[in-house]
Amino acid sequence: MNPLEEALKIKEQIIAWRRDFHMHPELGYEEERTSQIVEEHLKEWGYKIKRVGTGIIAEIGNGTKTIALRADMDALPIQEENDVPYKSRIPGKMHACGHDAHTAMLLGTAKIIAQHVDELPNKVRLVFQPAEEGGNGALKMIEGGALENVNAIFGIHVWRNLPSGVIGIRDGPLMAGVGKFDVKIIGKGGHGALPHETIDPMPIAAQAILAFQTIISRNLNPLESGVISVGVIKGGNAFNIISGEVEMSGTYRFFNTETKDLIEKRINEVLKGLTSAYGASYELKVEEIGPPTINDPKMAELVKTIAKRMGLNVVEAKKTMGAEDFAFYLQKVPGAFIFLGTKNEAKGIIHPHHHPKFDVDEEILHLGTALEVGLAFETL
Ligand SMILES: [Zn+2]
Numbered sequence: 001m002n003p004l005e006e007a008l009k010i011k012e013q014i015i016a017w018r019r020d021f022h023m024h025p026e027l028g029y030e031e032e033r034t035s036q037i038v039e040e041h042l043k044e045w046g047y048k049i050k051r052v053g054t055g056i057i058a059e060i061g062n063g064t065k066t067i068a069l070r071a072d073m074d075a076l077p078i079q080e081e082n083d084v085p086y087k088s089r090i091p092g093k094m095h096a097c098g099h100d101a102h103t104a105m106l107l108g109t110a111k112i113i114a115q116h117v118d119e120l121p122n123k124v125r126l127v128f129q130p131a132e133e134g135g136n137g138a139l140k141m142i143e144g145g146a147l148e149n150v151n152a153i154f155g156i157h158v159w160r161n162l163p164s165g166v167i168g169i170r171d172g173p174l175m176a177g178v179g180k181f182d183v184k185i186i187g188k189g190g191h192g193a194l195p196h197e198t199i200d201p202m203p204i205a206a207q208a209i210l211a212f213q214t215i216i217s218r219n220l221n222p223l224e225s226g227v228i229s230v231g232v233i234k235g236g237n238a239f240n241i242i243s244g245e246v247e248m249s250g251t252y253r254f255f256n257t258e259t260k261d262l263i264e265k266r267i268n269e270v271l272k273g274l275t276s277a278y279g280a281s282y283e284l285k286v287e288e289i290g291p292p293t294i295n296d297p298k299m300a301e302l303v304k305t306i307a308k309r310m311g312l313n314v315v316e317a318k319k320t321m322g323a324e325d326f327a328f329y330l331q332k333v334p335g336a337f338i339f340l341g342t343k344n345e346a347k348g349i350i351h352p353h354h355h356p357k358f359d360v361d362e363e364i365l366h367l368g369t370a371l372e373v374g375l376a377f378e379t380l
């Protein structure tokens, strides 16, 4: 069985699935239609199905080892601005990260595996998960048994930072861990003309935002990576009134526990020091949303070997401060997260993930399928 040949045979089918999913995007935990279509096909092809909400765990084959392959199915609350025949038909919703492609590729993989189940040396578990975009759907799938008896897990993300068709793989840390912080600075409101009778939280908030940046530039070892971004600031109702409170929210990114702990500790210390200096007080809520995505070196090597054997162009993926809930699977079992390049300047496919003009180069989707099939047939 030649995975690439098999994938080429159903190339148009994979594209058709992708277009159908693209036209009907569904947000996290609302993937009713998408999962229905996936389930119908999988049943028809002989898979054993377990439903986890809008997620699906499907299994096929015999053998002592189980290899899991994962696709995410959710879309984003973005109005599509592409003028293409397969444009989203749902206002305000769009597959702007490529999860439509992931679902279509894994569906293609499912079909090929089912056709060659007699040659399959392992059990294969397919995980079609909901809510990757901030919903931590991976955790729900793990609670639902997605990783039970699994020996290795792989997932592919179409990637617009790599040229179309190029496979990006890396051992060790690949994507960052992500946290969220919510801050409330509590002062004392009053008249805008009488600041001496108030405790103005605005200058404190302004200083805090700048001081947060020194956590990265002055506290973190320059050879380590971290990010702090304040994305929300809210306070005040009128131009001539000093507000009693200011609220801020932001995200922080890290590749290891030391950096995570340092950022969380210093955010608190900065707020404590600044508010105490000005006689204000503060509330801080810090929440780790997900860990870093760390590929197992052996599994990354396996991906490289299989991709090269297929004649694919393999490069070392660059680390990114973006985050992925695939990280949760990799905390439990060895595996690898793989990038599949989809940037194609000639076709105008250049826009970043989560952009209203994001698109994928459909000509290369079958390569993702071929790689997944290759991994499924590799005895661990
Ligand atoms: Zn995304």
Ligand SMILES: [Zn+2]
Pocket (backbone or CB within 6 Å): 097, 098, 099, 132, 157
């Ligand atoms: Zn994504």
